[in-house]
Amino acid sequence: MKKILVxxxxxxFWLFSQQKPNKLAVIKATALKTLKQNLNNPSSxxxxxxGDLKIQNTSINDSEKKYQTLLIAFSSQKKYLAxxxxxxxxxxxxxxxxxxxxxxxxxxxxxxxxxxTNSLDSIIKKREIDIQGFKPQFKNxxxxxxxxxxxxxxxxxxVNYFFIFSEELQLMxxxxxxx
Numbered sequence: 001m002k003k004i005l006v007x008x009x010x011x012x013f014w015l016f017s018q019q020k021p022n023k024l025a026v027i028k029a030t031a032l033k034t035l036k037q038n039l040n041n042p043s044s045x046x047x048x049x050x051g052d053l054k055i056q057n058t059s060i061n062d063s064e065k066k067y068q069t070l071l072i073a074f075s076s077q078k079k080y081l082a083x084x085x086x087x088x089x090x091x092x093x094x095x096x097x098x099x100x101x102x103x104x105x106x107x108x109x110x111x112x113x114x115x116x117t118n119s120l121d122s123i124i125k126k127r128e129i130d131i132q133g134f135k136p137q138f139k140n141x142x143x144x145x146x147x148x149x150x151x152x153x154x155x156x157x158x159v160n161y162f163f164i165f166s167e168e169l170q171l172m173x174x175x176x177x178x179x
Contacts, residue, residue: 023053023141023169024053026169027053027141027143027163027165028050028143028145030163030165030169030171031143031145031161031163031171031174032047034163034171034174035145035147035161039149040150040151040152041149041150041151041154042149044148044150044156045147045148045149046147046148046149047145047146047147048146048147048148048158049145049146050143050144050145050146051143051144051145051146052143053141053142053143054141054142054143055138055141055142056139056140056141056142057136057137057138057139058136058137058138058139059136060131060134062139063130063131063134064127064131067123067126067127067130070123071120071123071124074116074119074120074123075120077116078113078116078117078120081109081112081113081116082113084105084109085106085109085110085113088102088105088106088109089106138167140164140165140167140172141164141165141166141167141169142162142163142164142165143162143163143165144160144161144162144163144177145160145161145162145163146158146159146160146161147159147161159176160176160177161174161175161176161177162174162175162177
């Protein structure tokens with residue numbers, strides 16, 4: 001009877017002490033598993049140090065790159081259309097030399113130029129709104145690991161790797177750090 005009573009008293013402590021592994025433990029285990037699968041000589045692996053687990057968030061530069069690409073594309077298209085219109089307009093001035101301007105081409109290029117200009121203006125406005133309302137969001141987890149291992153020539157080398165994990169702790173990318 002005393003054994004059963006002791007079992008009921010201590011079993012809640014035992015049950016609640018069983019915790020899920022924390023993120024850092026899962027990340028380190030996944031990184032080590034990946035390393036051991038890809039090293040030339042996995043048995044020579046000796047861990048040296050782990051960096052801090054860093055949470056990387058989106059930055060204003062991530063969205064800025066997207067807008068820069070669009071702005072460059074539309075700006076160059078706008079310049080190209082303006083040059084075509086200008087060339088055709090110059091033909092009007094040179095009509096006495098037998099050059100005739102294609103009026104239909106001028107009008108179609110002018111309407112196309114208006115559309116490009118409107119698109120460019122809307123991109124600039126959307127960019128300004130996005131910058132004002134920017135809130136960083138989770139991007140990934142990042143950790144560095146320094147270790148010793150043997151290379152193809154059986155020389156013991158010190159290597160520094162980085163690992164990038166998704167929010168679900170899936171390995172997204174890894175590689176050697178070069179300074």
